[in-house]
Amino acid sequence: MTAHGTPCWYELTTGKGDLAKAGDFYAAVLGWRIADSGMEGFSYHLARMGDDMVAGLMEMPEDVPDMPPLWTIYFTVDDADQAARDIIAAGGHIHREPADIPGTGRFAIAGDPAGAGFGILQPLPMEDGSDSTAFDQQRSGHANWNELMSSDPAAAFDFYAGLFGWTRSTAIDMGEMGSYQLFAHQGTDIGGMMGLGAAPVSNWLPYFGVDAVQGAMTRITEQGGTLIHGPQEVPGGAFIAVARDPQGAHFAVVGPK
Structure with a gap:
């Protein structure tokens, strides 16, 4: 079973009437195969890379019509109800109280003390005993990195470390932008935290692995997306590019140039 604190699911919430178009975009850019999950009374699409489920796509809920489209990263917890209480006790917020997803587990939507949104999921054990396949740093088309931009990255690390058991790894000096603090889970770097930079509010940004970043950038623009930054080489020799669908x-996206 996927361990507490592991990134386990990536969910796109897009505009009303845009679900099919959003799916077509990511299928073209990342190579996903997308199909309706078959949920009764609710359109929720599942993205697969090969046989692996890697992400979910849905339209904006009726109760938050003014929220802009966004990606939400979910982290595994052993007990969703206890984790929700811990989030509140540490100064965070619960936007959607813990609830069951039939056949999947128990989830909640939360915000850290600086306002960055994220999800928690207490997954049901899979029949074959396997773990979530959404986060895999060795395979293209899967989530590869999890980046937090925060108005208070030091306090944010303390919050998430207390909640998920993450540890500090390397800190990279970014000059006027401060430091980029890598964080690890069970000894493996899974993301980084930094100040806001040009971001208007604290937020999580998912990185998806690709075979070639420049090729992905071409597909992003060809499919109507917008490039914001990159390609940029990062420590370790990989390249990144930040975009908007x-x-x-x-x-x-992250991978070889």
Whole structure:
């Protein structure tokens, strides 16, 4: 079973009437195969890379019509109800109280003390005993990195470390932008935290692995997306690019140039 604190699911919430178009965009850019999940009374699309489920796509809920399209990263917890209480006790917020997803597990939508949104998921054990396949740093088309831009990255690290058991790894000096603090889970770097930079509010940004960043950048623009930054080489020799999909959700790609 996927361990507490592991990134386990990536969910796109897009505009009303844009679900099919958003799916077509990511299928073209990342190579996903997307199909309706078959949920009764609710359109929720599942993205697969090969046989692996890697992401979910849905339209904006009726109760938050003014929220812009966005990606939400979910992290595994052993007990969703206890984790929700811990989030509140540490100064965070619960936007959607813990609830069951039939056949999947128990989830909640939360915000950290600086306002960055994220999800928690207490997954049901899979029949074959396997773990979530959404986050895999060795395979293209899967989530590869999780980046937090925060108005208070030091306090944010303390919040998430207390909640998920993450540890500090390397800190990279970014000059006037401060430091980029890598964080690890069970000894493996899974993301980084930094100040806001040009971001208007604290937020999480998912990175998806690709075989070639420049090729992905070409596909992004050909499919109507917008390039914001990159390609940029990062420590370790990989390249990154940050983009916005045609509906406005931000994401990034990482891989060889």
